[in-house]
Every structure is written in structure tokens, then in C-alpha cells.
Amino acid sequence: MSSRFYRAPDNKQNPRPETGVLLIVEVIAVGTELLLGQITNRNAAYLGDKLAESGFDAHYQVVVGDNLDRMVDCIATAMGRADAIILTGGIGPTQDDVTREAIAAATGRSLEFNAEFAESLRKFWETRGREMPESNLRQAEYPEGAEQIGNPKGTAPALALEHDGCWIFALPGVPAEMQFLMEHEILPRLRDLAGVDHVVLSRLIRSWGRSESQVAELLDDLYNRSTNPSLAFLASAGEIKVRITAKAPTEADAVELIAPYEEIVRERLGASVFGVDDETIEKVVLDLLNERGWTIATAESATAGMIAARIASVPGASQVFRGGAVVYATDLKASILDVPQEVLDEGVVSDATALFMAEGAARRFRTDVAVAVTGSAGPDPQERAVGTMIIAVHTPEGSGSRVMRLPGDRERIRTYAATAALHLVRLAMVGEWWER
């Protein structure tokens, strides 16, 4: 770790040597359109991901408008708490592109002019047979001592400047240009400067069927005990994800650090674990069907096609997915899926109806497996209380149904029911209905 990156405790926030963090990097996105919500700050997500991958730490991300004073304020603050700063945006040719000026002001440097680059700019425009607006020459300016880094995907050069042991990088806001320069110019410099000698690896364990707080309680000791690997919980759309992140000299070492924790997590969460990393439940279900050489059909009332659409979203779904019926009107449950009228008379939102729907779908669509949903999505209750969803699964090994009470509004209830249906198909195929 080069002395340049020694962190004075007074102005840098708790470095975590024990986790091997060599650099704290702060991302500052420049652009009033970001503050106004006209653009989503995807650049920050991309940079955060790339930095974490390399084992660099991010404590803050900031968005600031095209305003010189506030940009200087942000850069000065970041210099006081980070080893490196990555600015995105504001290095173009227009009047509101003032990132160059802001870096100069924040570091008390003058703006120099790169005549050679200005010449290449003119040539660039000439070859396109157009006259260059003078404002473009702003792109030839740079804070004294800064390096201009050529931008092969655009005209605005990136900037790199060291000041008081903090490195400041300025990148374009255009994602394609920013990403190319980050990958090929900035990341390699950061890794060299930091003398990176380790990797950071994350493993995502995905589960369904337990609440986030139940999962947290089951893993409480791991969460509190361990800093490397470290645990985090992420909840989204009814799924609870446990992320295990390890820092180690080599990828193999990181994998070794993670493995025992993954084992414990799987052991404690049991059958609720359905996949890892970017495996979705629809993908997992399709893989299970492919393994068994089974096909699947859907029979949907309340979810009205959501389950089918999600299964078909996986490329190659046609190998096992044949189709399904959306039977919203009660009489169609009889005419399309052969649900006996007397069963419907006893209750459309019932286990019996759901089971007949699933069996009817398997027969009519000639599949081995079928999943059916009937329920009361609201806003007005249908037979049962709003949020009551009944899911039935039919496989060559048997059939079963489950009554669920889901919270939220119509859209959330339907989405969660579709997710639950896919998970119950998996549990039925692996021979485990999740016990509550």
C-alpha cells in the first residue's frame, strides 16, 4: 500500500484494514437532470459495482447539479473523506459543463489549455465536414497538473489529478463512454495505485417462504460474529436474499472463506433456499422440469397470465412450457378447464376449484405438471377476504393446494401470488411443501 494512500485518522473515516480495504472511493454524479429525476443515476450503480468488485470501499455517493459552488463543496468534502473521487458528467462542451472549473477551484489550481488537443478537435470536426462550435474548445482545458485521458468513444477527454494524496478522476456522463474509460483507464490506475493484492467475492443465497426478520433471526449470530466474510440481507418481492461477501488474496481463497458460511445458511434455511446469485425461480423451475423431462401448463384466474408470462420470459422456455389458460370468468373455468359446476357452486375461490383447474390444465394442454391460481385480489373481495389466494400444483407424483393470505394492494397481491405459485411448483417437484 503506497504511502500516498496513508489515511490520516482525522480526515478519513474509519478505514477497515481488517477487511483489506485499500481505497475509499467516492462517486460524485454531476447533472441537474439527475436531481430533477429526468434521468436515473445508473452510472453510480455501475461504478459502485465495479469498485466493490475490486475491493474498493464506497462510503457515500453524491449527486449535485450543474452548479459550480456546490460542485466545489462536494469535491472538497470528498477529498476530506476519500482516497479517490470519481466524477461523472459535466466535462462536455456546453456552458453548463463546469466539472473542469470545479476541480480547479477545489484544488486551488489554474485552468490550462491543451493546444495540441484543440487542434485534434478541429481535425475531428473537419473530417466530418462541419465547422466546430468554438465552445468545444472548453474540452481542451484542464486543471494545472491534471492528465487528460483520451476518450475513444467520444470527444471529451477524461481527467486524472492527484491533490494532497487524493486522486480525482473526471469521466463523461454518457454511460458507454464512462464505462469504457472506467474499465480501461480508471480501474487499472486505482488498482496499481492501491497495489491491490486481493479479490472481493459475493455469493447470493436466495430463499422464499420465510420473512426477512425470520431469516435475520436464524442467522443472527453469523451476522454479528463475522466481518470477513460479511453477511447482508436483501428483501425483494417476497424473496429474501442472504449475501455472503469475502475478501481474500485470491478468488480461490475467497471461495474457501464463503463455502462454510453458505453451508450453514443452507442448513438453517433448509428448503426455502431455491437458488444462488442470478438464478430466478422461473429459471430454477424450468431446469427442474428439464431434468425430469416434464412439461408444464398454467391455469390462472386472479393472476391472469402473470405466471405464464414469467415462465416464458426465460429463453428456451418452449422446451417445457406448452401454454395455459386464463379463466377469469367463472363459466370458463368449467368450459375451458372442465371444473365441475357443482364444485364452482360450492366456491370459486376454493381448494377444490384450484385443484380441478390444475388437473384440467394438465389434461387440456397435455402436460405433466400444471399450476393453478384462484383468489380474491381486490379491491372488492370475491367470496373470500381480499388477499386470499389459493394455489394448486399438479405433478405426476400427486397434487396439492395451499391457501395464502397476501398483504398489499391488487398489483402486489397478484405479483406475490405468481411468485408463490412458481415457488410451490418447485417445492412440489423437490418433494417439499414449505411448512409455516
Added chain:
Amino acid sequence: MSSRFYRAPDNKQNPRPETGVLLIVEVIAVGTELLLGQITNRNAAYLGDKLAESGFDAHYQVVVGDNLDRMVDCIATAMGRADAIILTGGIGPTQDDVTREAIAAATGRSLEFNAEFAESLRKFWETRGREMPESNLRQAEYPEGAEQIGNPKGTAPALALEHDGCWIFALPGVPAEMQFLMEHEILPRLRDLAGVDHVVLSRLIRSWGRSESQVAELLDDLYNRSTNPSLAFLASAGEIKVRITAKAPTEADAVELIAPYEEIVRERLGASVFGVDDETIEKVVLDLLNERGWTIATAESATAGMIAARIASVPGASQVFRGGAVVYATDLKASILDVPQEVLDEGVVSDATALFMAEGAARRFRTDVAVAVTGSAGPDPQERAVGTMIIAVHTPEGSGSRVMRLPGDRERIRTYAATAALHLVRLAMVGEWWER
């Protein structure tokens, strides 16, 4: 404007009275997963848009991890430069949800416990027949003096606290919960507190069938001429929205400012205008069906339930939506929808197949209207080039089909095709197929 919101020049950044900005609001998004780029900070974009719409100003947006010290640091900084702070995330039940603690620490207040709310939490879990993990009780805590705002879309209550003339609001990170609370609880409070003496009104004119540049060209003069009302173009998922925004003393005045512009926009964009504001195409289609007393069915191959799911997403859809078939496998197009085998032999991705699918669906599901989609969504082409989607619409007044070539990946192609299908149903019902 209440004196509480007087801005001392030393710690608040240039207010902009000329644009009627009454409040400076800073958004702080909490979550290590944001810093790591595992989640894109769409909440900040949503909040930035809502705040700007109401004439509030945003100078900075900040993202901070689940770290108490750094959150306190961010809140303290924001209190020094904003009139109001909106925090998103970190108010859930797990160990890493520390927004409540951070607000208490930043304002030097103690954490109180709301026993009544704790009781309601227990009841919430009881009604779901599950035992509540103790950690959930964290959601009953609040900084002394803060108001807990009920969260009808989730369990974690939002928080509102005034401290030293700065208002601090804490919202959940889950977008649906955050957006609901922002719209129904936080925005009205901000407007009251600021004593907003003018209204900012936006009218969204929604169109489909023209490119953004075509729309921009048709409205170029309005766009350049007018500052109040002002025009903006928004493109999303194939729809082009024109937003007309007016600032006026009263809502009636704003409506009056907007009306003549809406008239011109409608006149120039013609039949491509399908709705205004939050009217979705599915809602518009359902309203048209209700007017005519017609029912509708779907027949989907490539979109595999997407159209049905979108129609059923509208509350009350059951009045006119009866159901539909997902016929992914070719043989089901014949067995379920009676598409003649010789037609299928000539081409599954063909106008004839699409037309027979629509007519079969109307007959089998006993509806007046039916819409069918067959196509090649990729990644591997099926008969026709990837992106080729054929949409047929059947109404009591006739049938028609349209071949579309859609860009993008599998998911985008399917989503755009579902949107196009709904728009073509509308155009068929109003007697206008959009000419290219």
C-alpha cells in the same frame, strides 16, 4: 411561507424566489446495496421528479450505507443546507435498519417505544397465523417527538420530525411503499409547511404510434415559444408522453393556461393520443369496451400472458375481460383455438395464424373482441427474424392484423408487443388503424 422556513443565508444555499422555490429538500437514500450497485437508486429519481413538480428545489442527493456514524454525518450536513430531508430505506425490522437510531443521534433525541403500534404489529402477524420475530418491534421505535405515519402498503411506519426548523422524513426503501407515502403523506405536508401560494399543475398527454422525434418536430414551435406553460417530452416503453406544466395562483388558472396547449397538442398528434395523466392503455381499452358493452379475450403465443395480465391489472376488469389462452406450443394453437392445421403448416408466425387465433379466442371464450399475438421473440429466430411480431384484432365490426418489427432483447420485444397489441385494440375500436 411560515417563518419556520426562513432561510438564514449563512447555512442555506441561494433560494430562488423568482422561480417560487419555497423549500430546499435533500434526498438521502440509505442502503449498502445501493453503494455496491446491487440496486439502482430509482427512488431518488422518483422523489426528484415529484419535488420538482411541486416547485421544490433539490441541491444534493446522497447515498449512504447502513452505517450509523455516516448516516448521522449525512443527516447533520443536510440539516445545515436544506429545509427538509427525505430519507429512504433503513426503517425495516432487521439489524442493519438503523435510520431511526441515526435520526435520534443526529438530533440528540432519545428513542421512544410505541407500545400501541407494537400491539398492532403482533395482531398483524397473528392474523397471518405466524409468530412475530421480536426484531420486528424495532419498527415501533421512534425518535422523541417524531410522528409515526402508518404505512398501509407495508408494516414499517414512516417518520416525520421537525428539528431546528428542518423537517426530517423517513420513508421505506420499497418503491411501492415509498411512493404511496410520498404522494399521500409527505408531499401534502411539505406543501402545507411551505405555505405554497401557487400551484404547479402538469397535464400528461399520452400518445402511441409516433417516434419521439416526430412528436418533437410536430410541437417544435410550442416547445421553443412557451415557458409557462412549458412542454417536455418523455419516452417510455414505446409511448411518447407530452407533459404540459403550468404555474399559476390557483388550480383553475393553471387549468386555463394548459387547456389551449392541450387542444393544439391533441389536434397535431391526432389518433395517436390515447389518454391523459395516469390513464394507461389497458384502462382506456377497458373503458371503451364498457362503453360498447363488449367483452374481450386474449390469444397469446410470444407474449405468453402479458396482455391478459395487464388487462386484469385494472380493478374491475372482470366486467369485460373474460379470459384467454396462452398457446405457446404450436399444436395448442390448433387444439385450443381451432387454428386450421394447414394454416399452421404455412406459417405459425403469419397474419393468417394470428387472425385465426383471435377468432378462435373470441369463439372459445365467448367474447365480442379478441386480440392475438404470434411472433419471434428470440434469442433464436422462429420462422421470421427475431423481433417480428404479428398482432391480430377481432371485433364485431371486423378483423385486422399488423406485422411489427421490434428492436431490443427478448424481454423488450415481448413487452413492446403486448403494449402494441393493447393500442391496436383501441385503434380498432375507435375505427383508426394508425398509418405509418
